Amino acid sequence: MYANNFYDAFITGLQTGLRKTLRLVASSIFFVLLSQSAFSKVALADTTLSQPAQHALTQFIPASHPALLYSGRIDTTDTNRPYLSWPGSSVSFKFTGAKLVLRLTDDKGLNYYNVIFNHQDAYPYVLAAQKGTHEYDLSHMIEKPVTEVTLFKRTEGEEGGSYIGGLILQARAKLLTPTPLPQRRIAFYGDSVTVGMGNEAAHNAPDNNPAEKNHYLSYAAIAARDLNAEFHSIAKSGIGVLVSWFDFTMPAYFDQLRAESNNDSKWDFSQWQPHVVVVNLLQNDSWLIDNEKRLTATPAEISQAYYEFIQTLRSKHPDAHFICALGSMDITRDNQWPGYVTQAIKQIKQQDAGAKIDQIEFDYTGYGAHPRVEQHLKNAKKLSAFIRQKTAWSDDGSTQ
Numbered sequence: 001m002y003a004n005n006f007y008d009a010f011i012t013g014l015q016t017g018l019r020k021t022l023r024l025v026a027s028s029i030f031f032v033l034l035s036q037s038a039f040s041k042v043a044l045a046d047t048t049l050s051q052p053a054q055h056a057l058t059q060f061i062p063a064s065h066p067a068l069l070y071s072g073r074i075d076t077t078d079t080n081r082p083y084l085s086w087p088g089s090s091v092s093f094k095f096t097g098a099k100l101v102l103r104l105t106d107d108k109g110l111n112y113y114n115v116i117f118n119h120q121d122a123y124p125y126v127l128a129a130q131k132g133t134h135e136y137d138l139s140h141m142i143e144k145p146v147t148e149v150t151l152f153k154r155t156e157g158e159e160g161g162s163y164i165g166g167l168i169l170q171a172r173a174k175l176l177t178p179t180p181l182p183q184r185r186i187a188f189y190g191d192s193v194t195v196g197m198g199n200e201a202a203h204n205a206p207d208n209n210p211a212e213k214n215h216y217l218s219y220a221a222i223a224a225r226d227l228n229a230e231f232h233s234i235a236k237s238g239i240g241v242l243v244s245w246f247d248f249t250m251p252a253y254f255d256q257l258r259a260e261s262n263n264d265s266k267w268d269f270s271q272w273q274p275h276v277v278v279v280n281l282l283q284n285d286s287w288l289i290d291n292e293k294r295l296t297a298t299p300a301e302i303s304q305a306y307y308e309f310i311q312t313l314r315s316k317h318p319d320a321h322f323i324c325a326l327g328s329m330d331i332t333r334d335n336q337w338p339g340y341v342t343q344a345i346k347q348i349k350q351q352d353a354g355a356k357i358d359q360i361e362f363d364y365t366g367y368g369a370h371p372r373v374e375q376h377l378k379n380a381k382k383l384s385a386f387i388r389q390k391t392a393w394s395d396d397g398s399t400q
Helices: 002-056 219-226 283-290 299-316 336-351 373-391
Strands: 058-061 069-071 090-096 101-106 112-117 125-128 132-137 146-153 162-170 184-190 229-235 276-280 321-326 357-361
Touching: 090 162, 184 219, 219 229, 219 373, 276 299, 276 373, 283 336, 299 321, 299 336, 321 336, 321 373, 336 357, 357 373
Parallel strands: 184 229, 184 276, 276 321, 321 357
Antiparallel strands: 058 162, 069 090, 090 146, 101 132, 101 162, 112 125, 112 146
């Protein structure tokens, strides 16, 4: 009897323990399955929502936004894709936040830009544009809660142009009003010297590397900043008034809206009128006529061609003070070519006694290549002093 009771108790306990064990195992299995399911849902959600989630953290600013300030001869036919092709063309903007992505579409992948943060231009971020449409993340350059940026084209139309596609900022970032453009305005018409061809190259190296062509450190841009003036640079390497290293000259090129080669685009001169016009040409004419013998022209024909082009420019900029510059390459090694310019100016003043037109020459140093930065600095200093003298521009930035 006792044995039977013990046996029954043993079996009952065993069944009870087994049921508890089974329940524990089942609970464990259910928890594992539940955890895996939850993890899978989270992982799936992360994969599915990562792109929208990223966009939720950013905002896209179109290139046509009114807080983006453009300067230069820029093609805005498509306001959402302004086209920068001339050297010195720029766009500036000011914003809050810690993210900045630039969207550019470049023609050839040969253009270079200075990206200047908070006016600190001594050591800008140099952006090498890639061919096609790309986004350039410059967030690592942001150091302050409020950042002002200027994107400045170092290169010329020879390297093609770039379409500004817009900006990507943080979602809660604000666009602020950037520093206004100066009241004073200068237009430069020139060749490779004005462009800044090879100005950052080694002194004993070739001049034709686009990465070493920096219009920001050309005499034109330096003088404009010294005078606190907005400027347009209508310049192309190799171009002349009578003859160029290619099949078109400045009289056929100067009125284009877009700088890449010779094209049918037309600039509306009423959009922007300069107070001062600086013309630095004839370097290529002198070399191609005197040395290469690609064109035969008498002194009278050279002076007349220059006279006619200056008169054409004066008709486009009737209120501007004209500065006819030469150098600092070998065109100023003697008085031959400066004399042609002097004769043209004399002819202009004989016809218009009140004509505002003067002549300046940048010294030839004997260096056999394009001017390097140190020569541009000297030329800029001489030019800005000359313009102050001739226009009576004061240091307050006004045009009076």
